[in-house]
Amino acid sequence: MNPKITHITEKDIEILAQKLGKNQKEKIALIHLLKQEPEKIDQILDFESIKRYILEAPSPIPISAQLYFQYLGRLALGKRGLKNQELISYITKLLMRFLKMDSLAPFYRLGSRRNFVRMSDLLLSLEKTAGSMQAYRLHHFIADYSLFVCGLFKENIERCWNGSPGMEFYESLGMRSYALAASYPEAQKNSLQGIFSFLSAAFKEVRFALNEIQEQFFHFSDISPSPYDS
Incomplete structure (x- = not known):
């Protein structure tokens, strides 16, 4: 398992060094250290001054979305004994992937527009899929999508509008889809077999962590209740 935090920007490193360094010499040394050994960032995120800066700043902070999600995932998963860098990095990438406007399309009421993905469409596509690679990709996407929906749109799912x-459906689908994705050689080839198996077993605990992140830090409006059907 590689504990290295990836895709942290140079600006992120400079901000962390500025917040921790007591003088200019220390700040420069920290910048050099974090550029050479970015895995050290994980240790730095434990400092109380960094926690206050990220969580209590009165205005938007200039760190990257990657570092912000990394910190929130680390905080919420750590409370549940899931402080595993591979898991945290995976959840960070999942949030980065789906929290884009085009990826949120399934949750919006878009009038007559029907060119957005629905869970029912994905499941129908899976039934018609013969190729191993395409089936793997669909299982992977359905698993991630189910976790994202359960984690960030819990209240919408619990309303069960329009039947x-x-x-329970999304949890079961997510757990099964991660398990199936883990069984493909593509998962082993991409070093995802372990994380898929773990997410299949720990789906609910990870979902609870995402629920906490959404309740405390994210706010959505004008969201359609279910991505299963429009």
């Missing part, structure tokens, strides 16, 4: 599936 749409409830939380």
Whole structure:
């Protein structure tokens, strides 16, 4: 398992060094250290001054979304004994992937527009898929999508508007899809077999961590209740 935090920007490193260094010499040394050994960033995120800066700053802070999600994932997962860098990095990438406007399309009411993905469409596509690679990609996407929906749109799912599936459906689908994705040689080839198996077993605990992140730090409006159908 590689504990290295990836895709942290130079600006992130400079900000962390500025917050921790007591003088200019220390700040320069920290910048050099973090550029050479970015895995040290994980240790720095434990400092109380960094926690206050990220969570208590009165205005938007200039750190990257990658570092922000990394910190929130680390905080929420750590409370549940899931302080595993591979898991934290995976959840960070999942949030980065789906929290884009084009990826949020399934949750918006878009009138007559029907060119957005629905869970029912994905499942139908899976039934028609013969190729191993495409089936693997669909299982992977459905698993991630289910975790994202359960984690960040819990209240919408629990309403079960228009007879749409409830939380149990998405949890079961997510757990099964991660397990199936882990069984493909593509998962082993991409070093994802272990994390898929773990997410299949710990789906609910990870979902609870995402629920906490959403409740405390994210706020959505004008969201459609279910991505299962429009």
